[in-house]
Amino acid sequence: GENVEQHPSTLSVQEGDSAVIKCTYSDSASNYFPWYKQELGKRPQLIIDIRSNVGEKKDQRIAVTLNKTAKHFSLHITETQPEDSAVYFCAASRDSSYKLIFGSGTRLLVRP
Amino acid sequence: KAGVTQTPRYLIKTRGQQVTLSCSPISGHRSVSWYQQTPGQGLQFLFEYFSETQRNKGNFPGRFSGRQFSNSRSEMNVSTLELGDSALYLCASSLFGGNQPQHFGDGTRLSIL
Secondary structure (H helix, E strand, O other), X not given: XXXXXXXXXXXXXXXXXXXXXXXXXXXXXXXXXXXXEEOOOXXXXXXXXXXXXXXXXXXXXXXXXXXXXXXXXXXXXXXXXXXXXEEEEEEEEOOOOOOOEEOOOEEEEEEO | OOOOEEXXXXXXXXXXXXXXXXXXXXXXXXXXXXXXEEOOOEEEEEEEEEOOEEEEEOOOOOOEEEEEOOOOOEEEEEOOOOHHHOEEEEEEEEOOOOOOOOEEOOOEEEEEO
């Protein structure tokens, strides 16, 4: 069945360091991969997304890479700041499924 | 532009009761999706609506149902509530659904006593 695995479940980094979160998907037809950030008690916020026709996408300190052959994609956050502390979710979907399959989430803690 | 609005924000019910949750999408968005978020199961897809039609449904029992109105607003209903239904119910909207960016509301926190 459709499944998205996400690692690690928790990640603690020093302010200014980089953080990497990895996801693996099972459905080879998946072609859209968004990332969401959810702060405590708040809504998930879309922070970046990538489609399968692109290998990498950047937005300031955030980047996402996609390896279709290996069926995995990663979120990279550089120069981390305390306000980056949150739970991050990856997700995957394919055409005409009209649903997102989410990973289990990564709790990122950025230590000042 | 106003975001996705969900009402109510908090709800307390007892087992056996039923509940209706409401979602107003971002203006112009015609696709509305519902997700259940729990600490144990994470974010799970419930269903998606577009132009008043359900296009997909997740693996939830028939007690969970939904609908969409002509103005794209959506409601979901849970009947015969069980303790395990306690969760944060999130609504997300997008322009046309499919592989379009989805934007979430703040959710409805449902607690079953």
